Amino acid sequence: MHESSQSLAGLRKHIARLAADGGQTSRPAEGWLASGHAGFDAALGGGFAVGRTHEFFAADALDGTSAAAFAALLALRTPGKMPLIWLRTADAGGRAGHIYAPGIAELGGDPDRLLLVETPDPKMLLACANDAIRCAGSAAVIVESWGKFPLLDLTAGRRLALGARDAGTTLLMLRLNAVPAPSVAETRWSVAAAASRELEANAPGAPAFDLELLRWRAGPAGGRWRLDWNHDNKSFGHACGEPALSGAVLPVPARRAALPHGAAAA
Amino acid sequence: MPLADARARVPELIAVQHDPVADHAWLDRLALGCNRYTPLVALDAPDGLILDIAGAEHLAGGEASLIADAEMRLSRLGMSVRHAFGPTADAARALARYQTRPAPDEASAVRRLPVLALELGPEATTALVRAGLKTIGDLASRPMANIAARFGAGAAMALRRILGDAPSPLDPRIAPPPVAVERRFAEPIGSTAHATKVLAELANEAIKELLDRGKGGRHFRATFFRSDGLARGIDIETGHATRDTRLVMRLFAERMDGLADPLDPGFGFDMIRLTVPRLDPLGATQLKLEGGEVREAAMDELVDRMTTRLGRRRVKKLIAEDTHIPEQAQLALPAIDAPPPLPWQMPEPGEPPTRPFHLFDPPQPIEVIAEVPDGPPQRFRWRRAFHAIRRYEGPERIAAEWWRRRDNAGLTRDYYRVEDVHGRRYWLFRHGLYDEKPDPRWYIHGVFA
Numbered sequence: 049m050h051e052s053s054q055s056l057a058g059l060r061k062h063i064a065r066l067a068a069d070g071g072q073t074s075r076p077a078e079g080w081l082a083s084g085h086a087g088f089d090a091a092l093g094g095g096f097a098v099g100r101t102h103e104f105f106a107a108d109a110l111d112g113t114s115a116a117a118f119a120a121l122l123a124l125r126t127p128g129k130m131p132l133i134w135l136r137t138a139d140a141g142g143r144a145g146h147i148y149a150p151g152i153a154e155l156g157g158d159p160d161r162l163l164l165v166e167t168p169d170p171k172m173l174l175a176c177a178n179d180a181i182r183c184a185g186s187a188a189v190i191v192e193s194w195g196k197f198p199l200l201d202l203t204a205g206r207r208l209a210l211g212a213r214d215a216g217t218t219l220l221m222l223r224l225n226a227v228p229a230p231s232v233a234e235t236r237w238s239v240a241a242a243a244s245r246e247l248e249a250n251a252p253g254a255p256a257f258d259l260e261l262l263r264w265r266a267g268p269a270g271g272r273w274r275l276d277w278n279h280d281n282k283s284f285g286h287a288c289g290e291p292a293l294s295g296a297v298l299p300v301p302a303r304r305a306a307l308p309h310g311a312a313a314a
Numbered sequence: 315m316p317l318a319d320a321r322a323r324v325p326e327l328i329a330v331q332h333d334p335v336a337d338h339a340w341l342d343r344l345a346l347g348c349n350r351y352t353p354l355v356a357l358d359a360p361d362g363l364i365l366d367i368a369g370a371e372h373l374a375g376g377e378a379s380l381i382a383d384a385e386m387r388l389s390r391l392g393m394s395v396r397h398a399f400g401p402t403a404d405a406a407r408a409l410a411r412y413q414t415r416p417a418p419d420e421a422s423a424v425r426r427l428p429v430l431a432l433e434l435g436p437e438a439t440t441a442l443v444r445a446g447l448k449t450i451g452d453l454a455s456r457p458m459a460n461i462a463a464r465f466g467a468g469a470a471m472a473l474r475r476i477l478g479d480a481p482s483p484l485d486p487r488i489a490p491p492p493v494a495v496e497r498r499f500a501e502p503i504g505s506t507a508h509a510t511k512v513l514a515e516l517a518n519e520a521i522k523e524l525l526d527r528g529k530g531g532r533h534f535r536a537t538f539f540r541s542d543g544l545a546r547g548i549d550i551e552t553g554h555a556t557r558d559t560r561l562v563m564r565l566f567a568e569r570m571d572g573l574a575d576p577l578d579p580g581f582g583f584d585m586i587r588l589t590v591p592r593l594d595p596l597g598a599t600q601l602k603l604e605g606g607e608v609r610e611a612a613m614d615e616l617v618d619r620m621t622t623r624l625g626r627r628r629v630k631k632l633i634a635e636d637t638h639i640p641e642q643a644q645l646a647l648p649a650i651d652a653p654p655p656l657p658w659q660m661p662e663p664g665e666p667p668t669r670p671f672h673l674f675d676p677p678q679p680i681e682v683i684a685e686v687p688d689g690p691p692q693r694f695r696w697r698r699a700f701h702a703i704r705r706y707e708g709p710e711r712i713a714a715e716w717w718r719r720r721d722n723a724g725l726t727r728d729y730y731r732v733e734d735v736h737g738r739r740y741w742l743f744r745h746g747l748y749d750e751k752p753d754p755r756w757y758i759h760g761v762f763a
Contacts, residue, residue: 110699110738117671117763131613138628145672145761149632149644153658154667155763160655164630164646165620176620183616241763243737244705247666251707252733254666255763277763279661 078216081122081188084283088273092235093266096122096218100234101209103221107240107258112144112224115239116192117155117277118257119220123188124157125282131163133180136192137173138166143194144224155255156279161187174199174208181212181219192222205232228262236263242274242287254278256287334360344388345487346545349537350585351380353494354486356403362410364403366484387543400424404475404482408432424476425451432472438465450476491589493531495519502541502582506570509538509583513566516588517559530555530596534562538577539585546577551626552618553650555594561615565622572623621650634658638712640759641675668710668731670741670760677757680742688748690730696758701740705733709744725750731762739763 080095089095096102106115123132134147141147149159165180167173170193177191189212193200200221209232212219221233228236238260244253256276263269276287321327337360345355345363351374354366367380374380381397388395398413400406405424412431417423427450429442442465447453453461454477462470474480495516503509513536524531532555539545550565570577621629631652633645647653661667681695690706708731714724725746733739739762746754 110736113670113672113761114738114763120671121763133616141675145670145674147632148670148673148760149634150640150659151667151669151671151673151760151762154661154669155671156661159632159634159644159658162632163617163649164632165624166628166630167624168628172624176624179619180616183612185610185613241736241738244666244733244739246705247707249707250705252666252705252731252739252762255739256737257763258737279667280663 081126081218083122083275084125084281085273085275085285087286088275088284091271092264097234097266098218099213099216101205101212101219101221101232103223103228103231103233103236105226105228105236105238105262106222106224107238107260109225111240114241114255114257115224116144116147116190116222117255118239118259119188119190119222120152121155121157121277121284123190123218123220124152124161126187128187129158129161130185130187131161132187132190133163133165134190134192135165135167135173135176135180137170137194138168140166140192140194144192154279155277156282170197170199174204177208177219178211181208181217182215184215184217186217188218188220190220190222192224193226194224195226197223197226200231202230202232209233233263234265235261236269238262242276245276245287257284337361342487343544344391344393346537346547347387347539347543348384349488349545349587350539351384353488353490354484355488356484356486358407362407364407364484366403366486390542391544402475402478402482403484404472405478408476422451424478425449425454427476429453432469432476434465434469434472438469441465489591491535491591492593493520493523493527493590494587495523495589496585496587498585499583502579502584504579504582506577506579509577509579509586510563510567510570512586513588514559514563516586517562517566520588520590521557521559521562524557524590524593524596527593528595528597529593530557531562531590531592532556532594533590533592534566535589535591536566537587537589538579538583539587540580541582541584542580544580548573548577550618550622551592551650553614553621555596557596561618565618568619568622617649621648626650631655637715639715640669640712641673641677643669666731667762670739671763673760674758677743677759680756680758682742682744682756688728688744691732691742691756694742694756694758696740701734701736701738703732704735707731712743725754729759 079098080089081098082089082095104115104119106112120132147164149162152159152162165176167176173191173193177189180186180189208219228238240258242256242258244256247253254276256274259273259275261269261271274287275284278285317329341357341359341361341363345357348355348363348365352365352367352370356364358364371377371380374383377399385395385397396410398406398409400409400420408427408431409423412427413423415426417426429447429450430439431450442453450473453473458470461473471480475482497512497516531552533549533551535547535549537545537547548566548569550562550569552565556562617629626648629649630646631649633647633653634656635643635645637643678696682691683693684691690708691703693700693702709728711726711728713726716723727743727745728747729741729743731739732742740758741760741762742756742758744754744756748754
């Protein structure tokens, strides 16, 4: 009995030591992936923290392209030639569509920065993600998955998050056709396509995104934004809503508390 | 004789489907195994191997012990072997395939071969035999000009080659690599871990040689020769020339871990060879003060590692292609040796993107309701759901590449950029104009951000 309580105390001490030098919040972020929209970045304390994990859930299976494009544009708007590593399973091309470089170029991104990795199965996807985030020198690592991702449990998620933090790479988890679940991510977003600003002759305008902050480790969740993408100055801007939406597009004042399951995961 | 007849006569007959591809693959494996005797091994399909052992036979202890060793190994694999030595590849081949009578020496053995050995086809062979020319020797005693006049220049050439008057070059299955190091074992080693350790030593030796030449390796191949005559080759490639033993061994370890059928020592490996088939110049490098070089090197190493683990086709870069057909406008090429990037079409300032973020290839068929037949779509059904269109732009008319195809130019596509009531933007097209096709189909080709 005495022995077991001693070893228990030892374990506690060990955990305390681990938490002291390896805790998520013990080190400030090294920088931010900014969106370019001043209000949005300020609300997040600078943008998406570098060296952390950010999750983007497509609000609907059909919003997958919006979520993917938002994550890609966020990474590709950083200056320089640092590559964007995009990991997906080989069957993603048939489901969500193949990543189309001319489309990225028309959005103002540089497709030559893209390094596309297609893995045969989700297990290999996770293994390659672990390798990719440990390699410094990428603008970001996007890991795209479809549906439930049972392999990505809390342990696997924490391993990824620690790897990203140690190497200073930003991990953008793209979850298509999945429901938000507890994880160790710094922020968790729901992304949906938003109606674009109408151009002349009723033509669709620049890409617009509806964002909802589902969870944020460093602050309150629940903000909603509507951003559009301006490819000329490579930044997100405030999308002027149309009359029907009456401009209720800036951060919704009523901030929800962090989701209960998210808090439990933390 | 038909198979049914044969089965009736010999009931216990085992019939196996002829599989030329599998036979060729097996011959290829045997050829790789025979690389232990000489680097120059050529396939003589469907069932022969030609080895150029000039200058290499003493390593096996002379011709006799070399052939004894080869026969022993091949018979262990269930092969029955006929062999012959010859002054040229063609002579040796003819002797192995057609020799029926013994002869005191190689030259007279060649002369005693039947004319069938020239392999001129049944007609020419019958004609030669009818003319009384039954052996190569008979034919060689005639003037060459007469043979060429009667049976064509090919016959004269075949005769000269078999007699050794004309060279008969070999087309080796594996070109001799610029750098090769190997280790033979007195006693076969049965553990893969030990084999890996030896491979690391070989890698050190090879890299020392590369350093002397001022080169780096782009492609390394380890060949494990098993004592039963088979050999297994394992290849790794790097995106940039390298002389880093640690990297090379790491890639080999990665490759061996990922093998679908693991490296099987069987009765043990009795030789391991490491070759570097592809070299690139590599000078001494200087690290940058700001550390940029190190980061790039780390990224290159990541590409190498993932390519080794997943295969060349799965780690890709997208390269622009100069065509207006949307699905052909990009090429996904292996990142490990992607060509330098070409410029992409730049966006028009102030205009929304005209090309989607995700492209479906092949396009997916949809059902469309349009107000007028060749007008813009109003609603469409895709993946069992209806999408009502609120905004559209189009058509953007993209014609087929009529200058490439002579007979039928293909159908013109009318592309529409549409936005549905939920704000999702799609790229739809009608495949064919109404005067090209009576009832053109609609497809979705992509999704915009």
